[in-house]
């Protein structure tokens with residue numbers, strides 16, 4: 266009780282324009298991070314775009330609208346801008362972040378240097394998955410502080426610069442959890458299943474749309490328990506941990522995407538490390 270009173274007192278002590286809980290939780294403006302931009306009060310939700318793509322906008326503390334912008338890993342530190350449908354351009358500052366290297370040995374050389382047939386397959390699958398990431402549904406995410414999809418410890422962090430058998434490949438686009446084969450994977454927030462597949466790199470995969478471009482992808486699954494079009498409640502099981510696709514052993518790889526930018530999922534579970 267004393268804690269509650271203290272917490273309320275602290276909230277009241279903040280200046281009027283201060284950022285609320287969601288802003289403080291999610292505002293990690295680095296490459297591969299998230300920028301929360303205050304849009305001020307308005308009668309209805311403003312529409313916002315970043316790099317030409319629609320952006321998640323929510324009402325915070327019943328006071329103001331905020332844009333929650335995914336920053337692609339490829340963005341250089343410096344000033345970035347969003348466009349608001351009232352004609353405003355708003356800026357935010359992206360700080361630098363150091364991402365470490367990871368060296369992985371893969372037995373199947375095709376998963377490091379694929380042949381022409383596999384390259385064609387990879388290209389087709391990439392296009393299919395990119396289309397899923399670019400979907401933008403009007404629903405409000407049920408929660409922005411996500412539940413962990415599995416209970417295992419975090420293993421590989423987001424953004425690692427990866428070398429497979431000594432060759433540099435795309436950086437790590439998600440967050441890995443160590444978990445044994447068959448562990449149920451639970452929806453970190455409510456969502457609609459927009460894509461399932463069995464892909465060359467990602468193995469058995471589920472895409473879950475939480476609303477307004479906030480999309481989770483779970484991959485390397487041993488089993489998929491949902492189909493496209495299913496509405497999954499927060500905590501609902503989407504599949505089971507496995508090692509299908511390019512994986513050295515059973516684990517969950519979880520991507521979180523905002524406005525078609527893959528961002529660090531650790532931000533959404535309060536585990537972000539600067």
Ligand SMILES: [Zn+2]
Pocket residue numbers: 421437439440441517518519
């Ligand atoms: Zn991974």
